[in-house]
């Protein structure tokens with residue numbers, strides 16, 4: 001394929017994927033004076049075109065016809081629960097909703113913007129310190145990231161400033177400064193913007209959680225609580241709680257997106273070139289497979305083109321990054337039988353379940369009001385904030401009300417309380433009561449990594465370009481189910497304190513397999529993880545391939561196991577961290593950054 | 596959309612397409628045959644019946660919405676991965692048939708009518724509401740197959756589109772008069788709650804508004 005491809009003039013850096021990670025890396029590399037070509041398989045997108053009011057306020061198009069999401073007809077994955085099954089194609093959007101087009105999923109994400117808890121970054125070490133090595137269940141591949149919170153802190157801070165994140169700090173430079181999350185580590189600075197106001201349900205949840213003795217805080221949100229100009233000069237307007245974050249481009253320019261916060265500046269940079277509708281097929285390697293020479297892609301006319309480059313940065317999203325590594329022969333593919341090899345290893349997801357609380361019929365919960373990143377959470381059962389010893393499981397879960405704006409079709413679909421028919425007059429009565437007077441509480445748990453949960457290439461199904469689909473082998477495991485059930489019970493206590501008329505606690509059930517038909521989150525992780533041991537990580541702690549030193553791979557693929565928080569704050573910080581080391585070390589001394 | 600109004604009348608009279616709200620004209624389906632259309636109207640009427648809680652699927656023009664959707668790329672399966680082989684597996688691994696929504700309706704409606712005829716001697720639309728409900732429940736619970744298609748696949752497709760038609764923006768031909776939104780208390784395209792976010796417990800005073808500016 002690559003032999004008859006048209007060859008273009010070489011550039012310094014080619015970036016595969018135009019989402020958050022790609023835009024950050026492109027900005028950093030142009031700042032370092034390097035020429036950058038960013039290749040994005042989807043169309044060019046902007047808030048002005050894709051977020052115009054009122055046309056964009058269309059739930060059918062946004063959330064049910066997936067206007068801004070990946071075109072599954074061209075490329076999808078296959079999924080199975082275990083390696084004895086035949087994996088089958090994910091033919092319709094449901095469980096997760098990958099992005100496509102300039103801005104990636106960063107254009108239509110919600111905006112919950114977290115830093116990674118320090119203990120999660122060294123979870124293996126921490127668990128062994130606290131409970132002993134035997135505490136780790138058989139088959140769980142528990143690992144450390146190989147990077148500490150202190151090392152990442154400047155980059156978390158930078159990402160928050162670029163995103164214009166709203167929140168309330170607990171501790172800045174070792175001093176308690178506000179009513180933020182008491183479990184969160186010290187910060188070098190406050191959030192750039194004050195926390196968003198609580199919507200009514202979040203306000204009720206905050207009061208009730210406090211009453212029960214938990215420690216509620218405002219979710220850090222990349223939805224601007226006031227107007228803001230970020231360090232790149234990009235402007236944001238104040239969020240009006242329109243309720244159309246998740247699945248939409250923000251017409252108020254209030255939700256952080258690559259399209260609003262980075263690309264306007266980048267597009268004007270003479271060293272930057274964006275090529276939309278260009279689907280990258282593989283990274284080209286030199287004869288001995290130790291150096292990348294560029295990438296080959298199909299352009300908007302369907303022509304196969306080779307773009308030579310000194311460096312290749314993969315930012316195509318978690319599982320697309322893993323697939324591109326497998327298709328290109330970068331790193332040793334994971335072999336679950338012998339627990340050897342690294343590309344595809346430690347594939348993880350988000351262990352989330354949503355419970356419902358019905359309040360008195362005199363109370364309107366106004367579920368249509370909301371910002372994607374807004375809400376109130378407590379972390380009393382997240383990370384290592386509680387004693388796992390007597391509980392016998394690894395991992396935890398923040399609990400929150402994150403009312404992003406429930407719209408009419410979604411409300412009609414989710415229906416009434418359990419036991420209500422899905423249609424007819426009983427459904428109607430149930431759905432009206434539920435929409436007007438209930439609220440949702442999530443247990444947004446971590447999912448641990450397991451030896452027999454992994455990614456590889458499918459033997460049967462192909463994409464529109466004739467390349468094998470990625471195959472996911474994934475299921476929920478006992479440890480994670482027990483964690484979820486323990487934390488969800490705490491939601492019951494809070495609901496009681498809220499004066500609930502009715503509660504539906506949703507828990508993971510033992511023996512019930514992962515269901516690809518139900519939306520959960522798009523927080524997929526792992527598969528090409530970072531670490532300090534090339535035997536258990538595909539990337540070193542600078543997100544550089546151990547095997548091909550001029551390939552860096554940025555995304556949630558780097559997470560060795562799941563975490564209770566949403567991934568993007570960490571992905572952005574890792575991008576800035578990797579960029580910093582590329583700029584300060586790699587560019588002058590190209591070669592492995594870790595040995 | 597506007598062009599639909601001029602097409603020859605069909606047996607059922609529904610409100611006109613958006614933009615012609617003043618004068619009801621018969622809606623002539625473009626995709627569904629008369630027999631299919633009769634099924635669709637009867638089934639929609641059972642899935643969202645008119646009652647004391649608000650309008651039903653017919654007043655909301657849900658059948659029209661579904662017919663108009665059949666003309667979109669979605670209904671042709673353009674948004675689904677449709678490459679073979681098509682191998683059936685456990686339900687939790689998701690949809691694995693080679694049929695796009697248009698095929699699902701063709702096969703599903705024929706299957707429902709065949710079952711109605713075998714069991715009760717008449718097509719679905721000709722049955723009493725209680726028998727229609729029985730058949731719909733049977734389809735919902737997987738009690739039938741239509742060739743290689745489990746009835747649940749058809750039922751889930753139909754129910755999903757019915758919900759969309761009842762509660763989407765009227766620009767798509769459903770939710771006529773914003774009746775679905777008003778029933779739920781959903782303000783539609785207002786999308787601005789700057790002054791409202793911390794008025795805790797108060798009832799939102801404004802009615803719904805649509806993308807085209809229609810208010811309720």
Ligand SMILES: Cc1cc2nc3c(=O)[nH]c(=O)nc-3n(C[C@H](O)[C@H](O)[C@H](O)COP(=O)(O)OP(=O)(O)OC[C@H]3O[C@@H](n4cnc5c(N)ncnc54)[C@H](O)[C@@H]3O)c2cc1C
Pocket residue numbers: 016017018019020021022039040041042097098099100101102103104105106107108109110111112113114246247278279280281315316317318320372373522523554555556566567568569571
């Ligand atoms: C509805 C929704 C809500 C979310 N809410 C939150 C939230 O509140 N908080 C949070 O932290 N996270 C959230 N996420 C997740 C968040 O969107 C992702 O973590 C984030 O966008 C990842 O950034 P990325 O740059 O790694 O990938 P993306 O943003 O997905 O960008 C990757 C880009 O690469 C392109 N690409 C892929 N393959 C190729 C190829 N072969 N050639 C060329 N281009 C390619 C894709 O088209 C895409 O544009 C949400 C996601 C969704 C879908």
Ligand code: SF4
Pocket residue numbers: 223224238239240241242243244245249250251252253254255370371372
């Ligand atoms: S809720 Fe706020 S941030 Fe989200 S889309 Fe609306 S205005 Fe933008």
